Amino acid sequence: CWLYFFTVPVSSDQIEQLHRRFKQLSGDQPTIRKENFNNVPDLELNPIRSKIVRAFFDNRNLRKGSSGLADEINFEDFLTIMSYFRPIDTTMDEEQVQLCRKEKLRFLFHMYDSDSDGRITLEEYRNVVEELLSGNPHIEKESARSIADGAMMEAASVCVGQMEPDQVYEGITFDDFLKIWQGIDIETKMHVRFLNM
Amino acid sequence: MGFPMLVPFSPWCWLLLLVVLKCSEASSDLNKSTNSTAQHEPNVRFAAASSEADEKISVFALDYDYVQIPYEVTLWILLASLAKIGFHLYHRLPGLMPESCLLIIVGALVGAIIFGTDHKSPPVMDSSIYFLYLLPPIVLEGGYFMPTRPFFENIGSILWWAGLGALINAFGIGLSLYLICQIKAFGLTDVNLLQNLLFGSLISAVDPVAVLAVFEEARVNEPLYMMIFGEALLNDGISVVLYNILIAFTKMHKFEDIEPVDILAGCARFIIVGVGGVFFGIIFGFISAFITRFTQNISAIEPLIVFMFSYLSYLAAETLYLSGILAITACAVTMKKYVEENVSQTSYTTIKYFMKMLSSVSETLIFIFMGVSTIGKNHEWNWAFICFTLVFCQIWRAISVFALFYVSNQFRTFPFSIKDQCIIFYSGVRGAGSFSLAFLLPLSLFPRKKMFVTATLVVIYFTVFIQGITIGPLVRYLDVRKTNKKESINEELHIRLMDHLKAGIEDVCGQWSHYQVRDKFKKFDHRYLRKILTRKNQPKSSIVSLYKKLEMKQAIEMVETGILSSTAFSVPHQAQRIHGTKRLSPEDVESMRDILTHNMYQVRQRTLSYNKYNLKPQTSEKQAKEILIRRQNTLRESMRKGHSLPWGKPAGTKNIRYLSFPYGHPQPIRRDPKVADFTGDDSSDSELPSIMFKPYPRTGTLKKETQEIIPMKSFPRGGKPCHFGYPRNTSQEEHVGAGRREALRPKPLFHAVDEEFESGEESEEEASAGGSRWSAEHRPSKQYHRSHSPLLQRK
Numbered sequence: 006c007w008l009y010f011f012t013v014p015v016s017s018d019q020i021e022q023l024h025r026r027f028k029q030l031s032g033d034q035p036t037i038r039k040e041n042f043n044n045v046p047d048l049e050l051n052p053i054r055s056k057i058v059r060a061f062f063d064n065r066n067l068r069k070g071s072s073g074l075a076d077e078i079n080f081e082d083f084l085t086i087m088s089y090f091r092p093i094d095t096t097m098d099e100e101q102v103q104l105c106r107k108e109k110l111r112f113l114f115h116m117y118d119s120d121s122d123g124r125i126t127l128e129e130y131r132n133v134v135e136e137l138l139s140g141n142p143h144i145e146k147e148s149a150r151s152i153a154d155g156a157m158m159e160a161a162s163v164c165v166g167q168m169e170p171d172q173v174y175e176g177i178t179f180d181d182f183l184k185i186w187q188g189i190d191i192e193t194k195m196h197v198r199f200l201n202m
Numbered sequence: 203m204g205f206p207m208l209v210p211f212s213p214w215c216w217l218l219l220l221v222v223l224k225c226s227e228a229s230s231d232l233n234k235s236t237n238s239t240a241q242h243e244p245n246v247r248f249a250a251a252s253s254e255a256d257e258k259i260s261v262f263a264l265d266y267d268y269v270q271i272p273y274e275v276t277l278w279i280l281l282a283s284l285a286k287i288g289f290h291l292y293h294r295l296p297g298l299m300p301e302s303c304l305l306i307i308v309g310a311l312v313g314a315i316i317f318g319t320d321h322k323s324p325p326v327m328d329s330s331i332y333f334l335y336l337l338p339p340i341v342l343e344g345g346y347f348m349p350t351r352p353f354f355e356n357i358g359s360i361l362w363w364a365g366l367g368a369l370i371n372a373f374g375i376g377l378s379l380y381l382i383c384q385i386k387a388f389g390l391t392d393v394n395l396l397q398n399l400l401f402g403s404l405i406s407a408v409d410p411v412a413v414l415a416v417f418e419e420a421r422v423n424e425p426l427y428m429m430i431f432g433e434a435l436l437n438d439g440i441s442v443v444l445y446n447i448l449i450a451f452t453k454m455h456k457f458e459d460i461e462p463v464d465i466l467a468g469c470a471r472f473i474i475v476g477v478g479g480v481f482f483g484i485i486f487g488f489i490s491a492f493i494t495r496f497t498q499n500i501s502a503i504e505p506l507i508v509f510m511f512s513y514l515s516y517l518a519a520e521t522l523y524l525s526g527i528l529a530i531t532a533c534a535v536t537m538k539k540y541v542e543e544n545v546s547q548t549s550y551t552t553i554k555y556f557m558k559m560l561s562s563v564s565e566t567l568i569f570i571f572m573g574v575s576t577i578g579k580n581h582e583w584n585w586a587f588i589c590f591t592l593v594f595c596q597i598w599r600a601i602s603v604f605a606l607f608y609v610s611n612q613f614r615t616f617p618f619s620i621k622d623q624c625i626i627f628y629s630g631v632r633g634a635g636s637f638s639l640a641f642l643l644p645l646s647l648f649p650r651k652k653m654f655v656t657a658t659l660v661v662i663y664f665t666v667f668i669q670g671i672t673i674g675p676l677v678r679y680l681d682v683r684k685t686n687k688k689e690s691i692n693e694e695l696h697i698r699l700m701d702h703l704k705a706g707i708e709d710v711c712g713q714w715s716h717y718q719v720r721d722k723f724k725k726f727d728h729r730y731l732r733k734i735l736t737r738k739n740q741p742k743s744s745i746v747s748l749y750k751k752l753e754m755k756q757a758i759e760m761v762e763t764g765i766l767s768s769t770a771f772s773v774p775h776q777a778q779r780i781h782g783t784k785r786l787s788p789e790d791v792e793s794m795r796d797i798l799t800h801n802m803y804q805v806r807q808r809t810l811s812y813n814k815y816n817l818k819p820q821t822s823e824k825q826a827k828e829i830l831i832r833r834q835n836t837l838r839e840s841m842r843k844g845h846s847l848p849w850g851k852p853a854g855t856k857n858i859r860y861l862s863f864p865y866g867h868p869q870p871i872r873r874d875p876k877v878a879d880f881t882g883d884d885s886s887d888s889e890l891p892s893i894m895f896k897p898y899p900r901t902g903t904l905k906k907e908t909q910e911i912i913p914m915k916s917f918p919r920g921g922k923p924c925h926f927g928y929p930r931n932t933s934q935e936e937h938v939g940a941g942r943r944e945a946l947r948p949k950p951l952f953h954a955v956d957e958e959f960e961s962g963e964e965s966e967e968e969a970s971a972g973g974s975r976w977s978a979e980h981r982p983s984k985q986y987h988r989s990h991s992p993l994l995q996r997k
Binding site for chain 1: 423615616690691692693695696697698699700702703704705706707709710711725752
């Protein structure tokens with residue numbers, strides 16, 4: 006599906022707009038670094054700010070490798086990341102829709118799986134929940150952990166069902182992740198509106 | 203159908219009703235109206251008393267008039283409830299037809315009886331009673347139970363569709379009927395334009411509540427559901443506003459008096475009425491939310507506050523001729539969020555159920571009354587008018603649906619398909635709203651009121667029965683996209699993450715979208731509104747509330763199945779009561795709830811350990827004690843039951859889930875020096891049976907090596923060796939077999955590395971206690987793996 010992102014033309018208006026934005030962020034440099042994201046004021050208040058910024062530099066999202074972070078990204082990389090947020094075109098056939106959905110979910114998976122080991126472990130999940138709830142001063146860390154634990158348990162039950170006594174559930178793999186998301190229409194949620202115009 | 207079921211339930215009722223009616227006829231004929239009855243009442247009684255005094259004291263007398271109205275109303279409600287019970291008992295029925303069908307049938311039956319016995323029905327329906335008492339509960343319920351998030355996500359489409367749709371339908375139907383009326387052949391020329399328009403506005407009031415039930419059953423996708431729901435919600439308000447405006451116009455006697463200025467004023471009024479109503483509602487919502495902040499100590503009045511303030515908002519808006527319906531809806535929506543956090547659990551439940559009860563009573567009364575008036579003499583049948591009304595209703599609805607959605611689809615990222623639109627068109631079921639408005643038409647202004655009422659009834663019957671019954675199969679036939687909503691923490695988490703992600707990306711792109719508006723509102727809400735309106739120290743995240751809700755449910759389930767009887771350890775006398783009984787007394791439940799709430803997180807933490815390696819050493823003494831206690835209990839129980847596999851308990855799968863929570867893969871363990879935390883956790887996790895499965899050294903004795911590590915589980919999936927054991931100092935051997943609970947000191951079981959190392963001895967005790975006789979056969983007993991060097995480096 007990622008090929009689709011490149012082969013189907015994004016309108017030149019959109020590219021123009023994105024380019025302008027890119028220049029604004031990078032201060033007219035050809036590449037952006039992590040520090041440049043500090044220029045986005047509203048992002049400060051976002052609880053998962055660090056994950057978002059990280060996602061831009063994640064090699065897996067940029068298709069430059071299977072782990073690690075890039076130091077800087079150029080405009081093409083920027084577009085690559087943005088392309089994950091394109092609305093799914095309803096004229097595409099079923100198979101392509103599935104592929105696109107998978108790609109988007111993969112992006113999300115990478116956000117959770119910070120150590121790039123292909124599994125979302127309990128600790129990573131806890132991390133995510135803590136960040137999500139970090140904006141709220143009244144929730145203690147304990148609650149956040151318990152929630153993560155509960156979520157993990159739910160995930161395990163969804164993915165594995167009844168477990169053998171000696172079975173170990175090590176973490177959510179990408180396939181499990183897909184299972185959890187089954188039925189939730191990610192296509193309708195993960196898109197940025199202006200990219201549709 | 204449901205009737206066979208009805209019969210066994212209500213023979214007494216029917217009988218009673220008949221007897222009573224006959225008696226009432228015989229006894230008096232003072233059934234003119236409430237007022238006159240009320241006034242005559244005292245006189246009659248006195249007269250009767252005095253006349254009786256003249257003759258003899260009668261031992262037995264019947265005075266039906268005194269109680270007639272409340273009696274009959276109560277009977278009606280009861281009848282409808284019995285019918286509903288019967289309806290739901292025959293389980294295929296609710297899927298076949300909406301409940302409103304049933305209510306109408308019951309109403310028709312009651313009407314038949316009343317007609318047959320020539321009895322005058324109680325005056326349940328008159329303008330003030332309807333608008334002041336019957337309508338608000340229905341609207342309040344609709345507003346309170348509205349799912350806010352999807353509603354606001356689709357609000358643009360909803361407003362566009364509900365608002366304009368109602369207007370188009372009203373004027374379209376009105377105008378077309380006016381044209382029909384002009385045709386001399388039908389004998390309708392005396393019906394003027396205004397009357398037609400008014401009729402159009404009241405007949406276009408859709409009441410899709412019936413359809414919503416069918417939709418829920420069929421689990422259609424969310425945007426579709428929200429469209430219909432939004433329409434149901436706003437439609438009432440809009441038609442009533444239109445109705446009132448048009449009535450005001452009609453009162454301006456001459457048609458020619460109406461100038462364009464008036465029409466403009468009408469439009470302006472429409473907007474002000476709508477917006478003003480909403481504004482009032484929001485203010486009242488905030489006030490009531492603020493008040494509930496202080497009601498901790500008198501939680502009994504919390505439901506009262508909620509209901510009274512909503513009702514007050516309705517009345518206040520009506521005083522100023524603003525739309526009370528929109529006011530009460532807005533009040534409910536605003537209030538809900540804050541009130542839910544402030545009120546106690548029982549108040550919350552009370553509010554929910556009471557609201558449902560009130561609205562169901564209102565609806566029942568209206569439908570029954572509708573049925574009653576069907577069978578009667580106030581009809582005027584005019585073929586042309588009625589048929590054309592039906593036809594135009596359908597045509598104009600189709601036009602408005604397809605035209606409006608065509609436009610709004612341009613602006614939606616995910617347009618509604620033609621299938622969806624067909625379903626929306628087909629779900630235009632009229633209901634009690636239209637009937638009420640028709641019934642309340644002032645006869646003075648509408649000489650042909652009876653015709654209107656008849657036409658309305660026909661439309662309602664047609665749509666409710668024919669469309670209501672066939673929409674279910676239609677939805678299935680068209681294979682409308684289904685939703686897969688289940689309440690789960692994961693889903694909630696992911697959705698929240700997605701929200702923030704989207705907001706973040708949009709920030710990066712420098713785009714402004716409605717998404718950010720929502721974000722900004724949320725921030726404002728958190729920063730200011732919540733501080734004022736909610737009590738202190740409440741975690742206010744939807745994730746947390748959902749989590750707590752699910753936890754509570756699960757924990758209660760667990761207790762009821764007797765698993766968590768160990769909880770009762772802290773309250774010993776309860777253990778006996780709880781264990782094995784399904785029905786718990788309210789005090790039990792209350793205390794159980796308290797215990798559970800406090801221990802909730804401990805339960806979770808204890809039983810869950812996927813991943814040992816990075817559990818931070820933050821467990822508290824209390825928690826560990828708790829764990830220990832539970833473990834002891836479980837051991838005790840399994841001993842008692844003689845099970846080697848405590849799984850033998852009649853626990854649900856949940857139990858097993860806890861048990862088999864294994865550990866994560868060891869890899870990270872290597873990275874993280876604090877592995878023992880995990881160990882601790884692990885053991886706690888296994889407090890439930892799995893700990894039993896420690897391969898007990900069949901070698902006979904526990905050797906006294908301090909460094910031995912006993913893995914507790916066998917190989918995980920993926921083949922990575924998973925080993926966790928605890929350093930076992932086998933100095934203590936005797937155990938559990940003898941129920942040596944007392945000997946086990948309540949020492950923190952899972953602890954940070956440091957602590958464990960220090961209290962190595964105790965943990966060994968634990969270990970041995972746990973590693974009792976119960977080793978599972980299939981557990982290879984030779985999995986002594988050295989997991990980790992730090993672990994081994996014990997003194």
